[in-house]
Amino acid sequence: xxxxxxxxxxxxxxxxxxxxxxxxxxxxxxxxxxxxxxxxxxxxxxxxxxxxxxxxxxxxxxxxxxxxxxxxxxxxxxxxxxxxxxxxxxxxxxxxxxxxxxxxxxxxxxxxxxxxxxxxxxxxxxxxxxxxxxxxxxxxxxxxxxxxxxxxxxxxxxxxxxxxxxxxxxxxxxxxxxxxxxxxxxxxxxxxxxxxxxxxxxxxxxxxxxxxxxxxxxxxxxxxxxxxxxxxxxxxxxxxxxxxxxxxxxxxxxxxxxxxxxxxxxxx
Amino acid sequence: xxxxxxxxxxxxxxxxxxxxxxxxxxxxxxxxxxxxxxxxxxxxxxxxxxxxxxxxxxxx
Numbered sequence: 193x194x195x196x197x198x199x200x201x202x203x204x205x206x207x208x209x210x211x212x213x214x215x216x217x218x219x220x221x222x223x224x225x226x227x228x229x230x231x232x233x234x235x236x237x238x239x240x241x242x243x244x245x246x247x248x249x250x251x252x253x254x255x256x257x258x259x260x261x262x263x264x265x266x267x268x269x270x271x272x273x274x275x276x277x278x279x280x281x282x283x284x285x286x287x288x289x290x291x292x293x294x295x296x297x298x299x300x301x302x303x304x305x306x307x308x309x310x311x312x313x314x315x316x317x318x319x320x321x322x323x324x325x326x327x328x329x330x331x332x333x334x335x336x337x338x339x340x341x342x343x344x345x346x347x348x349x350x351x352x353x354x355x356x357x358x359x360x361x362x363x364x365x366x367x368x369x370x371x372x373x374x375x376x377x378x379x380x381x382x383x384x385x386x387x388x389x390x391x392x393x394x395x396x397x398x399x400x401x402x403x404x405x406x407x408x409x410x411x412x413x414x415x416x417x418x419x420x421x422x423x424x425x426x427x428x429x430x431x432x433x434x435x436x437x438x439x440x441x442x443x444x445x446x447x448x449x450x451x452x453x454x455x456x457x458x459x460x
Numbered sequence: 461x462x463x464x465x466x467x468x469x470x471x472x473x474x475x476x477x478x479x480x481x482x483x484x485x486x487x488x489x490x491x492x493x494x495x496x497x498x499x500x501x502x503x504x505x506x507x508x509x510x511x512x513x514x515x516x517x518x519x520x
Contacts, residue, residue: 441486444494448485451493452478 209385220374227367235360245286252279260331302352309345465495468508487511
């Protein structure tokens with residue numbers, strides 16, 4: 193193969209390796225983006241929604257306490273009752289929506305339990321609210337009805353949040369592992385290809401330089417007509433082989449010239 | 461061995477003198493010194509014929 197062809201092939205190989213590396217990097221980036229997108233779309237979104245419901249539920253309980261503390265004033269009673277019912281409706285709707293959206297069966301079961309417990313608690317609040325109004329704003333009697341009743345739904349929702357938190361942690365860990373694997377694969381591919389290119393380039397360069405060195409040694413001897421025992425063993429179908437063939441011609445011509453010069457009957 | 465090849469050198473001498481011998485050596489890559497030891501193979505004879513032809517008519 194000609195040197196120019198070898199160099200062209202090597203150049204194309206270098207370009208191909210870099211294109212391959214760029215494609216590999218692009219594919220890894222896309223896979224990483226997809227992984228994070230999935231993480232944001234499901235586990236993190238659910239976790240975020242759960243924390244909102246958790247806070248809303250705490251606000252609902254707070255509104256109930258405001259009713260008991262300040263409900264003796266008609267304006268406050270109306271305001272806190274309205275806010276309490278609004279918060280109650282938000283918690284119920286959000287928890288149901290979350291239970292429907294979440295794809296983890298354990299979390300879904302816990303959320304369903306919470307929805308049922310929250311519904312039961314609402315009935316208790318209604319009962320306590322009636323006791324409060326009918327008993328002349330007797331907050332102690334009303335509190336007696338619901339005291340400790342919010343513990344179970346609170347614990348249930350805390351459990352759901354913990355389960356979602358575990359799910360997020362597992363998803364992040366698996367994403368981290370996938371990224372590390374992709375990075376190792378890309379580094380291995382890049383290293384392997386660059387090593388191959390390096391070895392290929394070295395073999396080509398050493399082959400060219402070795403034969404050029406031989407050619408130079410022959411040219412040096414021909415330059416001083418030192419042809420005694422000179423053997424030109426350079427062959428091949430490349431430019432150096434062609435140059436070696438020309439050198440053989442020069443060698444033969446020089447040999448012939450010396451032969452003629454040394455001949456007793458010189459050719460005219 | 462090589463008698464036929466040496467005959468080509470004699471012919472080149474007659475037609476083109478010493479320069480012809482040198483050119484013949486250059487074209488065939490075999491000097492008269494080596495032609496004596498080289499076989500009169502059809503391949504070598506063909507090479508010398510072509511070289512002599514080139515000397516006579518120039519490169520085609």
